[in-house]
Amino acid sequence: MAALAVLRSSAPARLLSGSFSVHRGGLASWQHYQSRRPFSNNKILVELNESTGVAVMKMKSPPVNSLSLDFLTEFSISLEKLEIDRGCRGLILTSAFPKIFSAGLDITEMCGKSAEHYAAFWKAVQEMWLKLYGSNMVTIAAVNGSSPAGGCLMAMCCDYRIMADNPKFAIGLNETQLGIVAPFWFKDTMINIVGNRVTEQSLQLGQMYSAPEAHKIGLVDLLVPEDKVQSTAAAVMTQWLSIPDHARQLTKSMMRKPTIDRLVKQQEADINNFVSFITRDSIQKSLQVYLDRLKQKK
Numbered sequence: 001m002a003a004l005a006v007l008r009s010s011a012p013a014r015l016l017s018g019s020f021s022v023h024r025g026g027l028a029s030w031q032h033y034q035s036r037r038p039f040s041n042n043k044i045l046v047e048l049n050e051s052t053g054v055a056v057m058k059m060k061s062p063p064v065n066s067l068s069l070d071f072l073t074e075f076s077i078s079l080e081k082l083e084i085d086r087g088c089r090g091l092i093l094t095s096a097f098p099k100i101f102s103a104g105l106d107i108t109e110m111c112g113k114s115a116e117h118y119a120a121f122w123k124a125v126q127e128m129w130l131k132l133y134g135s136n137m138v139t140i141a142a143v144n145g146s147s148p149a150g151g152c153l154m155a156m157c158c159d160y161r162i163m164a165d166n167p168k169f170a171i172g173l174n175e176t177q178l179g180i181v182a183p184f185w186f187k188d189t190m191i192n193i194v195g196n197r198v199t200e201q202s203l204q205l206g207q208m209y210s211a212p213e214a215h216k217i218g219l220v221d222l223l224v225p226e227d228k229v230q231s232t233a234a235a236v237m238t239q240w241l242s243i244p245d246h247a248r249q250l251t252k253s254m255m256r257k258p259t260i261d262r263l264v265k266q267q268e269a270d271i272n273n274f275v276s277f278i279t280r281d282s283i284q285k286s287l288q289v290y291l292d293r294l295k296q297k298k
């Protein structure tokens with residue numbers, strides 16, 4: 001089960017092995033976390049402020065922070081390291097790129113690959129969701145750009161969403177526009193935020209909401225000018241961290257555990273569903289058409 005099921009003290013310590021280094025130089029009181037694992041391409045930058053206990057995780061996988069297998073693996077490992085670090089109580093998730101938070105799942109990971117690859121990819125998507133949605137930390141998404149599908153899912157996993165007030169930035173679960181279907185746990189995550197009716201309409205239409213629209217339906221909690229997204233996230237974090245951890249964590253667990261358990265109970269079946277769905281000829285064709293259209297739009 002994700003981190004919510006266990007208090008930090010009982011979290012596994014294996015990720016604190018030699019592959020994890022802490023650097024104290026550079027930015028005054030900031031630590032720089034860098035993975036030395038061979039698969040790491042440093043697609044994610046994590047900075048933990050020791051005095052506040054707040055980590056900022058910046059996605060920096062050019063050009064659009066699409067969620068590839070490598071990205072997801074690095075993301076989950078980085079998150080788990082923070083989860084077991086008792087000095088870290090809060091996480092701000094954001095993008096290193098202006099205008100794009102994340103383009104969602106990397107479509108090239110779902111096209112023309114083997115069934116084994118699809119299974120490994122989907123497991124990595126599940127792990128990302130289980131870890132982020134189930135995090136014991138206070139999690140705040142500083143959405144500084146567009147965030148379709150899997151990017152929207154990441155933001156929805158957080159406890160609070162602050163978005164740049166720019167009508168050009170859009171967020172939503174647009175899967176049906178690609179000819180694919182958001183799985184039940186994407187849907188459940190959205191229902192828990194905006195309710196059943198809005199989610200149903202949104203998912204059927206594959207609707208992308210501009211920042212003001214997303215705020216109106218409650219998909220994001222706060223809109224601020226682009227240059228205030230990070231500072232506002234830090235200020236909101238301070239408020240959330242004023243609540244005693246154990247009480248807030250147990251409350252979060254009470255709210256989220258049923259949703260998390262639903263996937264945990266059928267994780268393998270969900271992977272099999274994904275593989276049999278994504279390998280259909282018609283689905284492969286739809287994804288290829290969508291990808292070609294994306295590439296031709298320039």
Ligand SMILES: CCCCCCCCCCCCC/C=C/C(=O)SCCNC(=O)CCNC(=O)[C@H](O)C(C)(C)COP(=O)(O)OP(=O)(O)OC[C@H]1O[C@@H](n2cnc3c(N)ncnc32)[C@H](O)[C@@H]1OP(=O)(O)O
Binds near residue numbers: 183
């Ligand atoms: C019976 C029922 C059964 C149900 C079973 C269910 C099983 C489960 C089914 C499957 C579920 C899958 C869930 C999927 C979730 C997803 O996240 S799918 C991905 C959705 N994402 C998108 O639609 C975003 C597409 N991208 C964009 O809209 C734009 O790129 C952008 C993010 C708004 C950025 O725009 P801009 O800055 O103008 O950049 P571009 O020029 O468009 O892009 C730059 C290059 O990046 C490539 N790219 C963009 N997005 C992706 C992506 N998601 N994956 C891979 N690559 C991407 C784009 O093609 C450009 O490439 P180059 O042309 O080579 O530079």
